Amino acid sequence: MRLQGKRAFVTAAGQGIGRAIADRFAAEGAEVTATDLRADLLAGLTGRTFALDVTDKAALQAAIIEAAPDILVNCAGFVHSGTIAEATDAEFDFALNLNVRSQFHAMQAVLPGMVERGGGSIVNIASVVSSIIAAPNRFVYGMSKAAIIGMTKSVAIDYVTKGVRVNCICPGTVDSPSLHDRLRATGDYEAAKAAFIARQPMGRIGTPGEIAALAVYLGSDESGFTTGQAHVIDGGWAVG
Ligand code: NAD
Incomplete structure (x- = not known):
């Protein structure tokens, strides 16, 4: 039980990668708070579950402060398709709000408590399509996921002496x-x-379970010497 005694908070846990992480965390002994925009998708998960829109700053921050997690997984995100020629301001704003600003707000809410409790681990879900590689027709998406890597590194350096580790996972497809x-x-x-x-x-x-396995490692004390990194897990896509 690699996460025994730890409290974890997961966003977008209703399906896909977030659900696999919530499931795997519970199986590894964590006390999980699993949230998603759609409450119906949370059925069958172990732990505390409730609807949470990560773009609702007040609700997001209140839920995180109340849960007081040792591990925060920021998973909510949306993929826009298209080149810069097709991108709209509305899509750009949507991606910034959902993919980036929500992680800023979530980290801002969790950090004081983590520091007070002696530490913690933050795992942000980015993408290999970011500052690492480009994919065709992913202009808005790549921009937003690159921002997550920048935020992850910035928070990691500011909290490295306070016991809080911050990493991001960069999945391929x-x-x-x-x-x-x-x-x-x-x-x-x-x-x-x-x-x-x-x-x-x-x-x-890849499978969501393969991403969840990396999230367990980053959330657990096994990864105690790792912070501020963009962990690529992509079946060799970025190798070249
Ligand atoms: P998905 O896209 O199938 O599901 C997304 C989940 O997010 C849904 O359950 C949805 O209800 C929830 N959600 C949407 N808006 C929300 C909001 N405002 N607040 C809270 N929850 C919200 O799942 P996925 O494909 O596994 O993607 C999860 C994360 O992984 C995303 O950040 C995505 O960008 C990232 N990612 C996915 C892939 C991939 O190939 N699937 C690759 C790299 C990165």
Whole structure:
């Protein structure tokens, strides 16, 4: 039980990577607070569950302060498609609010308590599509995920002497409900799926469980010497 005795708070735990993390954390002994925009998606998870929109600053910060977690996982995010030519201000603002500002607010809320309690671990979900590599048609998304890496490093350096570690996970393409939505949205699901798989050196996309395994490591004391890093987990996509 690698997370025994730890309290964890997870956003976007209803499906995909967030759900796998909430499940795995509970299996490793953590006391989990699992939240999502959609309460119906939280059915079946172990621990405390409730609806939470991470773009609602007051609700997000109050929930985190109340839960007083040792591990915070900021998972909520949305993928916009398109090049800079197609990007709208509304999409840009939406991505900044959901993907970036929510993590800023969540970290701001959790840090004083973590410092007071002697430390903690923050795990932000970024993406390998960020400042690490580009993917076609991911202008707004790549911008937002690069910002997460910058925030992660900044908070890590400011809290490194206070016992708080801050890392981000940079997944490649991972099988999740929204991935299937994106494949369908191309108009040719099978061709889009084949193209996504073709860009993977391992010849397959990742599973949410594989990302959750890294989150367990980063949340646990096993990773006590790691902070401020962007941990790539992408089946070799970024290798070149
Ligand atoms: P997903 O996109 O299938 O599900 C997203 C979840 O977020 C849903 O349960 C949804 O209800 C919830 N959500 C949406 N808006 C919310 C809000 N305002 N407040 C709280 N919850 C909200 O899941 P996924 O594909 O596993 O993605 C999870 C995270 O991982 C995202 O940040 C995504 O950018 C990142 N990521 C995913 C992939 C991938 O290929 N799936 C790759 C890299 C990074």
